[in-house]
Amino acid sequence: MNDFAFHTPSSLKEAAELLAQYDGDARVMSGGTALMLLLKQSLVNPDHIISLHRVPEARSIEVSDGVLHIGGLVTQREMELSPVVREATPLLANAYSRVATVRIRNAATVGGGLAQADPAMDPPSSLLVLNASVKVTSASGERIIPIADWYSDYYETTINEDEIVTELLVPVQPTDMAWTYIKYLPRTEDDYATVSVAALGKAENGKISEVRVGLGAVSSTALRASDLEAALLGADASFDVLKDASQAVADIVDPTSDPRGSADYKRDMSVVFARRALQQVLNVEG
Amino acid sequence: MTSTPIKQTVRVSVNGKPYTAEVPTYRTLVDFLRYDLGLTGTKETCSVGVCGACTVILDGKMVSSCLTLAVRADGAEIGTIEGVANGDQLHPVQQAFIDNGGFQCGACTPGQIMAAKTLLEENAHPTEDEIKQFMMGNLCRCTGYYQIIDSIKAAAEQK
Numbered sequence: 112m113n114d115f116a117f118h119t120p121s122s123l124k125e126a127a128e129l130l131a132q133y134d135g136d137a138r139v140m141s142g143g144t145a146l147m148l149l150l151k152q153s154l155v156n157p158d159h160i161i162s163l164h165r166v167p168e169a170r171s172i173e174v175s176d177g178v179l180h181i182g183g184l185v186t187q188r189e190m191e192l193s194p195v196v197r198e199a200t201p202l203l204a205n206a207y208s209r210v211a212t213v214r215i216r217n218a219a220t221v222g223g224g225l226a227q228a229d230p231a232m233d234p235p236s237s238l239l240v241l242n243a244s245v246k247v248t249s250a251s252g253e254r255i256i257p258i259a260d261w262y263s264d265y266y267e268t269t270i271n272e273d274e275i276v277t278e279l280l281v282p283v284q285p286t287d288m289a290w291t292y293i294k295y296l297p298r299t300e301d302d303y304a305t306v307s308v309a310a311l312g313k314a315e316n317g318k319i320s321e322v323r324v325g326l327g328a329v330s331s332t333a334l335r336a337s338d339l340e341a342a343l344l345g346a347d348a349s350f351d352v353l354k355d356a357s358q359a360v361a362d363i364v365d366p367t368s369d370p371r372g373s374a375d376y377k378r379d380m381s382v383v384f385a386r387r388a389l390q391q392v393l394n395v396e397g
Numbered sequence: 398m399t400s401t402p403i404k405q406t407v408r409v410s411v412n413g414k415p416y417t418a419e420v421p422t423y424r425t426l427v428d429f430l431r432y433d434l435g436l437t438g439t440k441e442t443c444s445v446g447v448c449g450a451c452t453v454i455l456d457g458k459m460v461s462s463c464l465t466l467a468v469r470a471d472g473a474e475i476g477t478i479e480g481v482a483n484g485d486q487l488h489p490v491q492q493a494f495i496d497n498g499g500f501q502c503g504a505c506t507p508g509q510i511m512a513a514k515t516l517l518e519e520n521a522h523p524t525e526d527e528i529k530q531f532m533m534g535n536l537c538r539c540t541g542y543y544q545i546i547d548s549i550k551a552a553a554e555q556k
């Protein structure tokens with residue numbers, strides 16, 4: 112690891128001011144679970160590390176006006192266990208519960224995960240189908256970015272260098288829609304997904320009345336399968352319809368070959384798991 | 398690494414005992430424990446947070462000490478394997494690992510014990526599935542997983 116100065120601001124304001132002061136030469140550290148790996152491999156070499164562990168703000172979880180507000184420094188283990196998150200957005204609590212292991216979730220934060228933006232992560236597909244947004248704060252103010260505009264490429268987001276993720280906002284999950292998160296793990300339980308799918312859906316009188324599908328680990332960012340969703344609206348909630356419609360997923364994914372599977376295999380599996388997720392949320396047997 | 402590293406003083410309490418050392422900011426907590434404080438019970442195996450050998454308790458939370466900076470731990474209370482036994486009296490989890498063959502080559506054992514002890518503090522009587530879910534982050538290359546599960550069950554029964 113390269114040499115760096117280590118700063119421990121005791122408020123968000125101080126952290127944002129340090130980040131502005133060192134303009135491009137500093138990195139924020141939250142749980143450190145991803146940043147430590149980048150530092151160890153010298154993939155990033157900041158002169159300053161601004162650790163947020165003494166910042167008291169951005170640690171609460173609360174629902175107001177139908178929106179779940181999660182502080183950027185809330186840990187991923189809290190996301191898994193919080194009764195408030197489990198009640199307001201069971202899909203999201205489930206997605207965070209599948210991240211790595213207890214030990215990593217104890218340290219990893221919501222804000223750190225959002226900023227790291229590895230497309231193989233578990234939460235992004237759920238955040239997409241739940242229409243979440245991200246609040247970022249800098250020394251000069253704050254802004255809110257819809258999740259659909261957040262992830263821009265592998266490990267890239269639309270955050271600016273002087274901004275800190277301070278809140279995740281998630282509309283309370285509709286209680287009349289069934290949900291699922293499928294993490295396909297052909298190797299080991301503690302792995303990143305080979306393919307992952309988050310879905311919400313509702314069928315009335317045998318017709319699909321609402322459906323949302325998000326895909327993870329199969330492109331440079333997590334994806335929302337909007338065309339598939341549109342094609343299914345009003346259609347029969349039947350196995351044949353879901354099977355045919357799911358083929359559309361093959362055209363929107365762009366996976367890479369790696370030890371978790373070849374690109375072709377991942378493309379095939381995204382079709383299969385999209386269909387299975389749809390079957391689950393629309394209660395359609397195979 | 399530059400020739401004149403930026404150093405900071407780190408003051409910690411490890412297993413209730415105070416320690417102070419001046420270390421480069423890039424020192425990991427596992428190296429700090431092992432090389433600066435001489436507490437070599439904590440092992441480093443994968444160095445990337447996967448294997449669990451370096452598991453310690455940082456201010457009440459189980460973390461990977463290979464993914465934690467020593468300077469981040471300044472002011473913290475740290476629990477390591479050295480603090481688990483009470484003098485010569487082994488902790489029930491340690492004894493159960495010996496009695497049930499959970500203790501094999503030993504490389505992963507300190508981390509396994511720290512994780513198993515944390516599990517039983519959070520959930521005194523876990524099901525086999527809960528044991529597997531919680532312990533999934535502690536790898537054993539001797540692949541003695543069944544004995545480790547047996548050891549944890551045995552320790553839980555004694556509670």
Ligand SMILES: Cc1cc2nc3c(=O)[nH]c(=O)nc-3n(C[C@H](O)[C@H](O)[C@H](O)COP(=O)(O)OP(=O)(O)OC[C@H]3O[C@@H](n4cnc5c(N)ncnc54)[C@H](O)[C@@H]3O)c2cc1C
Nearest residue numbers: 141142143144145146211220222223224226232233275276
């Ligand atoms: C062994 C291992 C297994 C893993 N397995 C999985 C898995 O199965 N599924 C999964 O989803 N993820 C997995 N992960 C990745 C994990 O989700 C990330 O490491 C974690 O979310 C990062 O959060 P952090 O708080 O530790 O971020 P840090 O490491 O502190 O920071 C990560 C990046 O975000 C920046 N940053 C941190 N906080 C903020 C903030 N508040 N505002 C702006 N920028 C910030 C940092 O500068 C850095 O660039 C795994 C990680 C490890 C080490």
